[in-house]
Amino acid sequence: MEDRLIITSNPNKSVSESDRSALVIWGKSPLNGHVTISGAKNSALVVMTGALLCSEDCRIRNVPSLVDVKRMCQIISALGVKVEQNGDVVDMNAQEIGTSQAPYDIVSQLRASFFLIGPILARLGEARVPMPGGCAIGARPIELHVMGLQKMGADVQLAHGMVHARVKGSNRRLQGARIYFDYPSVGATETLMMAATLAEGETILENAAQEPEVIDLANFCIAMGAKITGAGTNTITISGVPSLHRVDYSIIPDRIEAGSFLVAGAITHSEISLSPIVPDHLTAVLAKLREVGTQTIWEAPDTLRIIPANTIKPTDIETLPYPGFPTDMQAQFMALLSLSEGNSVITETVFENRLRHVAELQRMGANIRVKGNNAIVTGVPFLTGAKVLATDLRASAALVIAGLAAEGKTIIQGLHHLDRGYEKLEPKLQKLGARIQRVQNEAEAEALNLTV
Numbered sequence: 417m418e419d420r421l422i423i424t425s426n427p428n429k430s431v432s433e434s435d436r437s438a439l440v441i442w443g444k445s446p447l448n449g450h451v452t453i454s455g456a457k458n459s460a461l462v463v464m465t466g467a468l469l470c471s472e473d474c475r476i477r478n479v480p481s482l483v484d485v486k487r488m489c490q491i492i493s494a495l496g497v498k499v500e501q502n503g504d505v506v507d508m509n510a511q512e513i514g515t516s517q518a519p520y521d522i523v524s525q526l527r528a529s530f531f532l533i534g535p536i537l538a539r540l541g542e543a544r545v546p547m548p549g550g551c552a553i554g555a556r557p558i559e560l561h562v563m564g565l566q567k568m569g570a571d572v573q574l575a576h577g578m579v580h581a582r583v584k585g586s587n588r589r590l591q592g593a594r595i596y597f598d599y600p601s602v603g604a605t606e607t608l609m610m611a612a613t614l615a616e617g618e619t620i621l622e623n624a625a626q627e628p629e630v631i632d633l634a635n636f637c638i639a640m641g642a643k644i645t646g647a648g649t650n651t652i653t654i655s656g657v658p659s660l661h662r663v664d665y666s667i668i669p670d671r672i673e674a675g676s677f678l679v680a681g682a683i684t685h686s687e688i689s690l691s692p693i694v695p696d697h698l699t700a701v702l703a704k705l706r707e708v709g710t711q712t713i714w715e716a717p718d719t720l721r722i723i724p725a726n727t728i729k730p731t732d733i734e735t736l737p738y739p740g741f742p743t744d745m746q747a748q749f750m751a752l753l754s755l756s757e758g759n760s761v762i763t764e765t766v767f768e769n770r771l772r773h774v775a776e777l778q779r780m781g782a783n784i785r786v787k788g789n790n791a792i793v794t795g796v797p798f799l800t801g802a803k804v805l806a807t808d809l810r811a812s813a814a815l816v817i818a819g820l821a822a823e824g825k826t827i828i829q830g831l832h833h834l835d836r837g838y839e840k841l842e843p844k845l846q847k848l849g850a851r852i853q854r855v856q857n858e859a860e861a862e863a864l865n866l867t868v
């Protein structure tokens with residue numbers, strides 16, 4: 417059933433039905449078959465903001481049906497821009513942008529919506545976007561976005577929880593600039609790349625993020641007539657153009673969803689296949705899977721089959737900006753390594769508070785100690801099903817993965833996180849043979865028996 421989003425004026429009370437519902441998993445069912453990977457959430461969200469750069473029709477395909485995408489549609493619509501979602505197609509027309517101010521109650525729930533500041537500023541010469549606020553995995557500051565916009569000639573004030581940016585000068589057009597990032601932030605690279613497409617002159621982004629989603633955004637902008645080179649390297653050059661034209665664009669497959677299914681296959685010692693996948697996007701994840709003993713073979717250029725091993729070997733992991741190991745896969749690998757035959761050290765370097773799933777995995781019998789940003793995982797012979805709480809999006813996926821391998825019944829609550837980022841997760845897993853079901857509340861979860 418589709419999740420119904422209820423927005424209230426107080427973001428803390430902004431709940432979805434998935435807040436009360438629970439996932440029940442009965443572990444130890446082998447998986448088998450094929451899974452179709454959806455469009456990339458992080459690409460789709462930023463490409464939707466990028467469509468504000470264009471005053472003509474934009475059709476975006478392969479957009480996953482997720483709560484975050486619905487929220488982005490709501491924000492874009494609140495800006496007075498036409499937006500329509502039909503299945504996996506989003507149509508937008510930003511000929512008119514009615515207001516330069518993004519609504520607080522939704523922006524505060526969706527980090528990616530802060531990235532709207534670049535396109536709104538480029539189009540209108542002024543943008544007011546609420547600060548994204550803290551989030552479960554870390555403070556996630558915005559100083560790199562602000563620094564870059566200032567270098568491009570914007571006056572940026574932070575007051576009353578709002579970022580107010582205005583382009584100085586009579587023509588209200590941003591100016592090309594040379595911008596060096598102290599850290600290759602994905603969001604800051606995307607914000608400034610978008611802002612630069614309509615700026616006057618050339619912008620050079622140095623130490624830029626190289627994530628596939630940055631390349632996807634660049635390709636989308638190029639398809640609208642933007643002049644961008646170097647996306648996917650650490651130096652991106654953008655020559656500003658006066659306007660962009662209509663586009664019909666398809667989002668790349670979600671590498672994190674693919675990685676999550678690969679780990680689900682590895683932990684249940686199952687042979688499953690996945691497509692579509694872009695091989696280059698999964699280099700680090702596949703290397704780590706090989707280290708734990710799980711082989712993968714390319715059945716077709718975009719289809720991967722996983723050949724599981726009987727045991728899971730330990731390995732060390734350090735999260736890093738792309739092409740390093742993705743922080744968005746750290747929790748899932750922690751679930752996998754908790755069943756390995758030895759000790760592994762997982763080091764989280766990207767976000768300062770992204771080990772909160774440790775406590776929940778411990779409830780399932782995992783032996784994990786945290787020291788600073790390191791988690792020392794000592795493999796155990798088995799996990800046991802338990803009642804656990806999802807703490808963030810990828811932590812939710814880790815709990816599902818652990819539940820698939822655990823003995824007995826796992827009940828996962830806090831599904832609003834999961835629904836932000838995994839399209840049709842239960843049907844996809846059910847099709848592979850997993851015993852998994854969503855129920856409306858805890859009482860139903862307690863009563864449900866999936867053994868028959």
Ligand code: UD1
Nearest residue numbers: 458528556557558559560561601602603604743744766767
């Ligand atoms: C994006 C992804 C997220 C992924 C992350 C890292 C989206 C919507 N989200 O998030 O899933 O986990 O990349 O791959 O695309 N930082 C600063 N100052 C800034 C900006 C960032 O210090 O101005 C820090 C952050 O606090 C964090 C690190 O840089 O510690 C990485 O953040 P960033 O790459 O910006 O991640 P997001 O774009 O927020």
